[in-house]
Amino acid sequence: MKHLRYLSIVLAGLFVHVGCECGKKATSARDASIPKWKRDPYYWYVFRDSVDRDIQHEIAGDKPGGHKKDWNEYWRWRIKIIQETADRNTREEYIIQHRRQVGLPELR
Amino acid sequence: MAGYGLATYLTEMGEWYFPEGGSRDFGDYDRIGTGGIRDTRESAQLMANEIGGPVLYNPSHGPINDVAQSFWQKVLFGFGASLARQFAEGVRQLAPGPITVYGHSQGAITVVNAASYVEYPRGSTLNLAAPPISRLHSGLLGGLRGLNVIYRQNYFDVSALYAPSFNPLKFLSGLPGIFMTPYAHSWARAYGP
Secondary structure, three states, rough: OHHHHHHHHHHHHHHHHHHHHHHHHOOOHHHOOOOOOHHHHEEEEEEEEHHHHHHHHHHHHHOOOOOOOHHHHHHHHHHHOOOOOOHHHHHHHHHHHHHHHHHOOOOO | HHHHHHHHHHHOOOOOEOOOOOOHHHHOOOOOEEOOOOHHHHHHHHHHHHOOOOEEEEOOOHHHHHEEEEEEHHHHHOOOHHHHHHHHHHHHHOOOOOEEEEEOHHHHHHHHHOOOOOOOOOOOOOEEEEEOOHHHHHHHHHHHHHHHHEEEEEOOOHHHHHHOOHHHHHHHHHHHHHOOOOOOHHHHHHHOO
16 A cells, blocks of 8 residues: 555656656747757767767778768767757767777867 | 557657767768657757767657557567668668767667678667667667677666566565656666666
């Protein structure tokens, strides 16, 4: 009985939490068309994963993707196309800092 | 509902989205992705921008019909699946060499089913988040084809009910996950082990 009461409190708390999350104001008109739950966490994860892989490619001397002529142009492009995301500054910093940590040249 | 799900399973075609300002030639990319239920064109475009590669938009017909479609994806293992075939066609055109494949939720089933239509290059990575497909199924695929499989199914993710693991606690945690969906489903796919 005690456990059931505890479980119901946890579930009630989760409902409240979900309600709070859904009620947050969207950060841009474009973001507003995408449900909150589909926006930040997953995209942040895949962004970091793809950037980490790109940094490894750059270190290995591979050609950049997206038909870009060099890595500087590539990274400038990646930074440009995330400008409409909610955490664009965090993303941009992620690219800059992680490239810097492995000794890659600064972006021009 | 099941009939509608079967019809979309057999016939539905998605749309490809490329990163804004990037090439529209698959051969210029070494990564690809697809989303899950309740996908929107906006979220497909955003995902393409985030991964820096093409993403197959999976048209939504509401959560119930989408789940019905995913049911057929699971039980028929992709046999005759139009989305899996279309995704495989995109994979086939990517740059030569190992690739990275991102699939979330229903998209993870599409990614695994697409292996029936295309051979993922050895050494490729399948990044499956909140997958409604079992670790055993995806692990067998990875083992047999020489692929790295990143399998991210967390506690309290409702997909644990749909793709039972060998861990009974994780399976049971999917029950409260029903009430946490869709938030937990999203959270789980981001902060997996």
